[in-house]
Amino acid sequence: xxxxxxxxxxxxxxxxxxxxxxxxxxxxxxxxxxxxxxxxxxxxxxxxxxxxxxxxxxxxxxxxxxxxxxxxxxxxxxxxxxxxxxxxxxxxxxxxxxxxxxxxxxxxxxxxxxxxxxxxxxxxxxxxxxxxxxxxxxxxxxxxxxxxxxxxxxxxxxxxxxxxxxxxxxxxxxxxxxxxxxxxxxxxxxxxxxxxxxxxxxxxxxxxxxxxxxxxxxxxxxxxxxxxxxxxxxxxxxxxxxxxxxxxxxxxxxxxxxxxxxxxxxxxxxxxxxxxxxxxxxxxxxxxxxxxxxxxxxxxxxxxxxxxxxxxxxxxxxxxxxxxxxxxxxxxxxxxxxxxxxxxxxxxxxxxxxxxxxxxxxxxxxxxxxxxxxxxxxxxxxxxxxxxxxxxx
Numbered sequence: 304x305x306x307x308x309x310x311x312x313x314x315x316x317x318x319x320x321x322x323x324x325x326x327x328x329x330x331x332x333x334x335x336x337x338x339x340x341x342x343x344x345x346x347x348x349x350x351x352x353x354x355x356x357x358x359x360x361x362x363x364x365x366x367x368x369x370x371x372x373x374x375x376x377x378x379x380x381x382x383x384x385x386x387x388x389x390x391x392x393x394x395x396x397x398x399x400x401x402x403x404x405x406x407x408x409x410x411x412x413x414x415x416x417x418x419x420x421x422x423x424x425x426x427x428x429x430x431x432x433x434x435x436x437x438x439x440x441x442x443x444x445x446x447x448x449x450x451x452x453x454x455x456x457x458x459x460x461x462x463x464x465x466x467x468x469x470x471x472x473x474x475x476x477x478x479x480x481x482x483x484x485x486x487x488x489x490x491x492x493x494x495x496x497x498x499x500x501x502x503x504x505x506x507x508x509x510x511x512x513x514x515x516x517x518x519x520x521x522x523x524x525x526x527x528x529x530x531x532x533x534x535x536x537x538x539x540x541x542x543x544x545x546x547x548x549x550x551x552x553x554x555x556x557x558x559x560x561x562x563x564x565x566x567x568x569x570x571x572x573x574x575x576x577x578x579x580x581x582x583x584x585x586x587x588x589x590x591x592x593x594x595x596x597x598x599x600x601x602x603x604x605x606x607x608x609x610x611x612x613x614x615x616x617x618x619x620x621x622x623x624x625x626x627x628x629x630x631x632x633x634x635x636x637x638x639x640x641x642x643x644x645x646x647x648x649x650x651x652x653x654x655x656x657x658x659x660x661x662x663x664x665x666x667x668x669x670x671x672x673x674x675x676x677x678x679x680x681x682x683x684x685x686x687x688x689x690x691x692x693x694x695x696x
Contacts (some may be wrong), residue, residue, distance in 0.1 A: 401613075454479065456478070614640065
């Protein structure tokens with residue numbers, strides 16, 4: 304049977320579809336042609352459909368219908384605006400995103416300033432910047448990033464930053480100063496050029512950002528270390544790049560959080576004797592928990608209350624290593640893992656001493672069972688909905 308008789312007007316349909324896709328692509332390139340909004344909360348969706356139902360059924364007095372129409376319009380406008388809420392000049396939040404086998408952390412300071420440290424990896428069919436980092440920022444009402452830090456030029460740390468830089472307003476970009484020839488690094492450089500940004504070279508003692516009682520200071524690489532030695536690509540080892548990665552410490556009132564990037568034993572030993580070295584409350588464990596980044600002297604000197612491992616589930620490197628997990632456990636640190644807990648975030652007040660820890664796993668809905676767990680599980684699920692809405696503010 305002839306294909307033409309099976310699919311009538313197939314060539315016309317294909318022509319229309321191709322031109323429709325081309326038109327959509329053209330419109331998306333225009334200023335304002337692409338607009339990203341936060342995912343609506345359960346309560347916003349309930350209000351929207353309640354107002355829509357009142358209008359559809361024409362229920363109640365005309366005044367009620369006008370109120371429903373106004374409510375519907377306000378929900379849509381609020382959703383399109385997606386503003387940031389509750390910036391009281393005291394509360395801060397640090398989120399360690401689940402980007403698989405990679406790193407990405409978002410710092411939200413009390414005055415509204417935002418810092419992004421790394422952006423996960425980017426592959427041919429999946430970009431962590433587009434799939435994870437970007438949607439998280441939009442859901443938080445963030446469209447401008449005050450500082451982006453690419454800790455070191457490796458795919459699992461800066462691969463996703465190329466997409467983020469093109470879709471968010473970024474004021475400053477900091478890196479270790481090392482260069483690569485791989486395509487992922489060239490894409491990052493193209494995105495920096497697109498935004499008109501130049502990479503600032505971070506060195507020990509530099510203050511990346513200051514916001515009232517909060518300061519973000521660089522602890523590594525050393526201020527005396529020469530960057531971008533111009534070595535051939537085949538002589539640039541992963542260990543060398545890791546030990547030159549940008550390590551930063553956030554101090555917010557009584558709270559201290561250390562972002563240890565991928566620094567290994569040599570870099571940790573150097574930082575132990577640094578005048579900027581001090582105990583911390585939270586540490587992002589270096590190098591996803593690899594054994595090469597375990598220094599027991601350094602760990603004892605920072606004595607973290609919380610330790611966050613950023614690693615991919617069933618990763619081929621078997622991160623985090625059992626010896627590293629054991630070492631942090633013996634130090635008395637509460638351990639959190641993005642491969643098991645999902646995203647992990649800390650909230651607190653610069654003026655207070657209490658730090659709250661949250662895990663995405665806690666927000667996962669529980670299946671209800673009509674025989675053993677109906678009302679209890681359902682009540683717990685609604686408590687998770689409330690917690691998710693509260694934590695998103």
